[in-house]
Amino acid sequence: MMEKTAESSRLKTITLKVNHKEYTVDVEPRMLLSDVLRDVLRLTGTHVGCEHGVCGACTIMMDERPVRSCLVFGVQADQAEIVTVEGLESENGELHPLQKGFWEKHGLQCGFCTPGMLMTACHLLEHNPDPSREEIREAISGNLCRCTGYQGIVDAVEYAAKEMRERAE
Amino acid sequence: MKPAAFDYYKPETLDEALSLLDEFGYDAKVLAGGQSLIPMMNMRLARPPVLIDINGVQGMTGIEVGESEIVIGGLTRHYMVEHSPEIQNSCPMLAEGIKLIGHSQIRSRGTIGGSIVHADPTAELPVMLTALGGKVTVVSSGDERELTPEELFLTYMTTTIEPNEIVKSVHFPVIAERTGHAIEEFTLRSGDFAIIIAAASVTLDEEGLIESAALCIGGVDGIPVKLEDVTDELIGEAPSEELFAEKCAQIVDLVDPEKDIHASAEYRKDLCVALSRRVLKKAADRAKQA
Numbered sequence A: 001m002m003e004k005t006a007e008s009s010r011l012k013t014i015t016l017k018v019n020h021k022e023y024t025v026d027v028e029p030r031m032l033l034s035d036v037l038r039d040v041l042r043l044t045g046t047h048v049g050c051e052h053g054v055c056g057a058c059t060i061m062m063d064e065r066p067v068r069s070c071l072v073f074g075v076q077a078d079q080a081e082i083v084t085v086e087g088l089e090s091e092n093g094e095l096h097p098l099q100k101g102f103w104e105k106h107g108l109q110c111g112f113c114t115p116g117m118l119m120t121a122c123h124l125l126e127h128n129p130d131p132s133r134e135e136i137r138e139a140i141s142g143n144l145c146r147c148t149g150y151q152g153i154v155d156a157v158e159y160a161a162k163e164m165r166e167r168a169e
Numbered sequence B: 001m002k003p004a005a006f007d008y009y010k011p012e013t014l015d016e017a018l019s020l021l022d023e024f025g026y027d028a029k030v031l032a033g034g035q036s037l038i039p040m041m042n043m044r045l046a047r048p049p050v051l052i053d054i055n056g057v058q059g060m061t062g063i064e065v066g067e068s069e070i071v072i073g074g075l076t077r078h079y080m081v082e083h084s085p086e087i088q089n090s091c092p093m094l095a096e097g098i099k100l101i102g103h104s105q106i107r108s109r110g111t112i113g114g115s116i117v118h119a120d121p122t123a124e125l126p127v128m129l130t131a132l133g134g135k136v137t138v139v140s141s142g143d144e145r146e147l148t149p150e151e152l153f154l155t156y157m158t159t160t161i162e163p164n165e166i167v168k169s170v171h172f173p174v175i176a177e178r179t180g181h182a183i184e185e186f187t188l189r190s191g192d193f194a195i196i197i198a199a200a201s202v203t204l205d206e207e208g209l210i211e212s213a214a215l216c217i218g219g220v221d222g223i224p225v226k227l228e229d230v231t232d233e234l235i236g237e238a239p240s241e242e243l244f245a246e247k248c249a250q251i252v253d254l255v256d257p258e259k260d261i262h263a264s265a266e267y268r269k270d271l272c273v274a275l276s277r278r279v280l281k282k283a284a285d286r287a288k289q290a
């Protein structure tokens, strides 16, 4: 019982804005943002692979930057603006051009790396609407994929870039 | 949830952070970008009982470029330096080297101060700080001191910064006239920690002869190694590929790297020679155009 009191006295109340929705939750400081998203908010689209920053599966957008959610404590994301893979499709349920690209160009097999790939690619296209294949490869170098050989992923990002440029015109 | 439990404090001023460090002593760890500390906590290699998150501390973020010195707040994140047009003009090596740190997702959070205090001998910032002769300003309650890289780095992951101290800012010299910088590294995969890093700065005189030069290698010892024996011999010479090849050949006798699963000691020595020749040549070429 003593243990429990000590533990719960450590809980912190935080407010997160995830995919434009506000959540107020109590978390232990040691809880990683990836676990807050998955286990507390039940947003399981964000995947967790290595939990030490190497695989990129847990990549999310935090205050408009791509971030490893396994290398941020949930308490640190208090008041932060977060976008996860669940936030990519539009309100009427239409897939994001990147999601469509991954579908059309066989950008995934098992899909484990896909959420992180999508978030990283999303940041790339926001800053570079017409990336070269080399630039796409450089951007996704922090995301490991065991299945695809990356060819389809690079094709998918190219596809999405073209689609987004055409929409913008 | 892998990290061991800890008490979490988020001070808003430097003074508050410093008094928390005084209060908790060795129990406390500063949390900056978390890109080295959190992986260690996730693997339970580190289990600090108290974390002092300095991300809310005002006045520790920013880049100021003066006449002769660039002052970067300790909490400034890598991506901010990477995308600063002022840094590209005033310290080209820094702009080039920061891009080699991990991946964009790591540079989003990792900080200049954190990289310096973490003191990994294959990390880019300690090598650049040593090559360029930068300085670090460290504060504790009621005290402030400045450290050169030689005074700062002790050995692998160890510096002379005390547990009650915080890196307030990191200083780099503004690039001098007729000077070129270059940094290159060898990694197994883009974005990985380097096996060997070489960084050089070359200044030419008005006749185009080498007036001064600096060369620093990361990955051969517990701290970045400055090769003054090599650069001393370059003074007064005309820069050329042959000159750099001749002088860099002696590096195999000057460095004493270890072997591991990734590379033998001999291979690392070869890399030191090859990368040194390359960065000196590149820096000299850039100095000619400067």
Ligand SMILES: Cc1cc2nc3c(=O)[nH]c(=O)nc-3n(C[C@H](O)[C@H](O)[C@H](O)COP(=O)(O)OP(=O)(O)OC[C@H]3O[C@@H](n4cnc5c(N)ncnc54)[C@H](O)[C@@H]3O)c2cc1C
Pocket: A052, A053, A054, B029, B030, B031, B032, B033, B034, B035, B036, B037, B038, B039, B074, B075, B100, B101, B102, B103, B106, B109, B110, B111, B112, B113, B114, B115, B117, B118, B120, B122, B123, B124, B125, B165, B166, B167, B168, B191, B192, B193, B194
């Ligand atoms: C997948 C991956 C790849 C990486 N690749 C590279 C790479 O190629 N090159 C490279 O250099 N780094 C690399 N890193 C490490 C990363 O770049 C970090 O930026 C850096 O080493 C630590 O900075 P931080 O701000 O995240 O520090 P933290 O992790 O927050 O802290 C690191 C240490 O410094 C202390 N500390 C932090 N800030 C201060 C301060 N202001 N004053 C006093 N003490 C302080 C902390 O207490 C802790 O001991 C990589 C990390 C990952 C996860």
Ligand code: FES
Pocket: A047, A048, A049, A050, A051, A052, A053, A054, A055, A056, A057, A058, A059, A068, A069, A070, A071
């Ligand atoms: S789970 Fe975060 S990088 Fe692998």
Ligand code: FES
Pocket: A107, A108, A109, A110, A111, A112, A113, A114, A144, A145, A146, A147, A148
């Ligand atoms: S699709 Fe299986 S890991 Fe990338």
